[in-house]
Amino acid sequence: MSNESTNAKENIYSLKGIGKVFKFTLSQTFKTKSYLISFIIFVLVMIGQKPINYFSARAGQSATEEAGSAITADTIGCIYIVNQTDVKFSAEDIKKNLTEDEQKPADEEVTPIAEKMVDVDGVEVDKALSKNDCAIFIGLDQDGYFVKGVISDDSEVNITEIDGLVERVYNNFADARLASAGVTEEDLAVLQKGIYVAGTESEADYVAAEESTVSKDRFSAYMFTFAILIFLVTSMSTSYVIASVTEEKTSKLVESLLVSVRPMALLLGKVLAMMSYVLLILVIGVIGSKITDIVMFDVMKLEQIEGQQQNMFNFGMITEFGFGGFLVIFFSIMLGYLVFSVFAGMLGSACNGTEDIQSATGTVMMLSMAGYFAAMIFGVMDKDIINQVFSLVPPLSFYMLPVCYLTGRVSLLTLLGSFVIQIATLALLVWIMARAYRNLLLADSSKPKLSAVFKAVRN
Amino acid sequence: MSLVVKDLYKKYGEKVVVDHISFSMEKPGVYALLGTNGAGKTTSIRMTLGMLDSDGGSITWNGGPLNFDTCNIGYLAEERGLYPKYSLLDQIRYFGELRGVSGKVLDDRIAYWAERLKVEEYLYPEKAAEAEAKAEAENGGSGARKKTAKKKKKPKSPDQLSKGNQQKIQFLIAMLSDPELLVLDEPFSGLDPVNADILKEVVREQIAAGKYIIMSSHQMEVVEEFCTDITILHRSKAVVTGNLNEIKKSYGRVNLTVKVEQDITDLIKQEGIELLSEKEFEYRLKVTGDEQGNRLLKTLVEKGIPVVRFDLSELSLHEIFVKEVGEEASEQ
Structure with a gap:
């Protein structure tokens, strides 16, 4: 066997x-x-x-929101808003968008930001800006609109405060620009979406794509x-x-x-x-x-x-x-x-x-x-x-x-x-x-x- | 029932590891598979039990195939082990269940073999501690042990047991199914004399109970004590196979021990007999057979030399083993 x-x-x-x-x-x-x-x-x-x-x-998300909203200007004496563009935009547009805290600080000894903002047509920086002041220029050059903060050479202003202000002015100006052109944010989102050529596909592929859930x-x-x-x-x-x-x-x-x-x-x-x-x-x-x-x-x-x-x-x-x-x-x-x-x-x-x-x-x-x-x-x-x-x-x-x-x-x-x-x-x-x-x-x-x-x- | 292994053959690559080995067990008893290290014993056992596929030959149990479906097998492997961290009882039960024993029967058998093999204290430490405390109390002890009984409750894990005790646990596992074929690979190695005696006693009982036992061992005196038939493997081949008594007879009676009361060295030399050793006129001699031995006895009687002991015997298994494989093995 x-x-x-x-x-x-x-x-x-x-x-x-x-x-x-x-x-x-x-x-x-x-x-x-x-x-x-x-x-x-x-x-x-x-x-x-x-x-x-x-x-x-x-x-x-909260941190981002906070960075965008909670601006302070404790070290700033005067904020000059210089709008050099055709867009209708002034310090008032910024002031009305300030939060309650910013408009009326808890510390009564602190001067509210709104009170520090002044509209000016132009400013001679080397003469007008003291070491506690700042100017925010809104202009137009070959690359487009810009928002720029300027301080004096001997400035004692906190840079972070200026950055927060510039960011806020930028956002407010962007809204004002769209409003002046009669365009809403939704319109803009649609316009910014790209267009691409999807090519030719079979009916089966088309149906499958349509059924994509x-x-x-x-x-x-x-x-x-x-x-x-x-x-x-x-x-x-x-x-x-x-x-x-x-x-x-x-x-x-x-x-x-x-x-x-x-x-x-x-x-x-x-x-x-x-x-x-x-x-x-x-x-x-x-x-x-x-x-x-x-x-x-x-x-x-x-x-x-x-x-x-x-x-x-x-x-x-x-x-x-x-x-x-x-x-x-x-x-x-x-x-x-x-x-x-x-x-x-x-x-x-x-x-x-x-x-x-x-x-x-x-x-x-x-x-x-x-x-x-x-x-x-x-x-x-x-x-x-x-x-x-x-x-x-x-x-x-x-x-x-x-x-x-x-x-x-x-x-x-x-x-x-x-x-x-x-x-x-x-x-x-x-x-x-x-x-x-x-x-x-x-x-x-x-x-x-x-x-x-x-x-x-x-x- | 019968076990027949015929022409068993196995090779790994080009290397032949088992070369046409045959043996059979027609009736219950102990069959010994002997050989030097690497001779092919374990491979032969593995093939016999169906763990390894052979490359040729046949293995039959009652004329049919041999595997754990057709035969109740108990196996004590040469390479022994237990799960190091699992509880002893858990793993013993697991092995018992794998062998088809369960419930109360299994628990009873575990308890029986734990007692027989004297490993109760490792399997039932709580019971052992209680018994110990009770015995102490009966002997008028303070009962202090009773207080420490709780501390001893935690069972030992296998890796805390000595090698000998682990081996006894493995032997217990092999016995759980009350096997009809028991394969013991080096069952006594690593055991102290007391535990070796316990195991020997169990083996004797199993022989008396009509079990078929295959034993592989390097301890020749143990093999000689139990085995009726042997196969000696050397370099993958069977060099000696058959009934142990007949094998011994075939080598003749060549071991002679003579005890006298005077020096007979000259006489031994005259008869051309090889003198192996001498101690206080007790001579261990190697003769060519019955004839030479009897001639020496006749000479001693004729010369009036009182003979205290005259023992002409066959070669021991150890001597047969060494004779068959010793020289080549030592050359390796």
Whole structure:
């Protein structure tokens, strides 16, 4: 009887025992302090990201507003406004736009700015300006209108105060100029938008573009957030999988395990346990992020800040596409996770020490990071051809597909086709793993390289 | 039941690591796989247990394939280990469940083997501390230990155990499924004499219970004590294989120990016998066989030299091993 005939009945793809491996790995993960601490930190980061972003953006906005409004002129004695243009503009236009504080300072001994402003037709700076005065010239040259502050050579005036005044005069003059031309700000915004040649496209492309549900900025923000989510999931879990596999190998446990459970069940049990761990982080993080949203904007009635900054890191966005969208995102994350983890497990099984772990983790992280950066760049570019192609090609499709589909960049057919390709990739990796994993685990001189994996498959 | 390994063959690249090895166990007992380091013992065991694919040959258990689905296997690997940071009980239960034992049966078996192998204090530190305090109290002690019992409650993690105790835990794991085929790779290495005796006793029980045991060891006296059949591997090949008694017989009875009450060195030289050592008229000799030995005895009697001890015996397993692989092994 040949070996083939006796061993042929052994099913290397058997998953018998996977439940026990899963249960043990998961329970031990939550019993291990470092994993537990990581769990708490990740959940807190996910939940806290939105308020941190919000309040830092808010603080930035407030600071800008403050810089624009709260002008002081404590060190200035007299402010000469010199309008040398045809635009009707005077110190009065500035005075009526001053804030209440500026018009009537809390400190009664401080002279209000309005009282210091004087309109003059022209001023001979070297003669008229004392060391506490300043002049603000509004003029027109070959480059356009300008607003310029001037002080005497021996001036004791605080430069910051002059800058604040010039900024304020500039804003008021800009409004006066538009008003004199009969143009509103909205008109100006329309005029300033460029025109470009969009080329010729097919009817299908035209319809797809028409059905696009979000703006370019929002698409970019979604892509950014989803790429981070995938990167977070893959980088976290793959390093755990590698460490876990290598621990069993270096602790000389594999032989005892391999007489009880087949390699595929052993690795997949671990991978699924780590997936549950990471998923739990995500689920709690996303729910927490959503609750934070509700508390901030519905309960505390905070003012929404528009723009990309606020959409980034908003992990609650997963729930913005309805149940169907949630399923697409969830399925994509799972597929991406499984492919990266099985790959990580294979490399982990070839590790024989700490240096090897670093090398294996580095390889997987590099791949994951490349996908992350590419998705961010392509998200900003938002080009149809890029969205179509990279939604189909793993590993980039793990990062791009769901967002491209949910924002109307790719069709349902592309989504399904890409899922088929991703599943085929996973099946190929699992097939390689079933053939190589045992040999790699038992080899004590292997290195975490693809060549070692393929060699193990041949053996 | 029977285990038949036939023409087992394995190579890595161009290097042959197991070269057409065959052996069989037709009935329960202990089969020894012996050999120098790197001779192919562990690889053969791994292939036998289905951990490694072979490049040729066959392994059958009751005529069918041998793997953990077809046979209840207990395995103590040469490279032993435990999860360093996980609780001992957790991992023992895990291994037990992987082997298909669970619930109360598993707990009972863990408790039984913990007691047999004297590792209870590591698995159930609280119980051990209580028992200790109780014993002390019964002996009229102050009960001070009872107060410290709580401090001892925390179980030790595996990396806090001595190598010998870790080994006993691994042996316990191998026994959890009450295996029909027990494979012990270097089971006694690293054990002190007391613990080695505990393990020997268990092995004897398993033999009496009709288990099939494959043992690999460098401790020849232990192998000799338990094994009925052996295979000696050298450079990937089986150089000796078969029943231990028959193998010994084939080498003849060549070890002679003679104890007399006077110097017989000249007589030994006259008979052309090789003198190995002498201590207070007790001579260790190497003879060519029964005939030469008996001739010496006849001469001693004829010359009226009182013989206190005359022991003509076969080669020991150690000597057979050294004879077969020793010279080449020392050249390596």
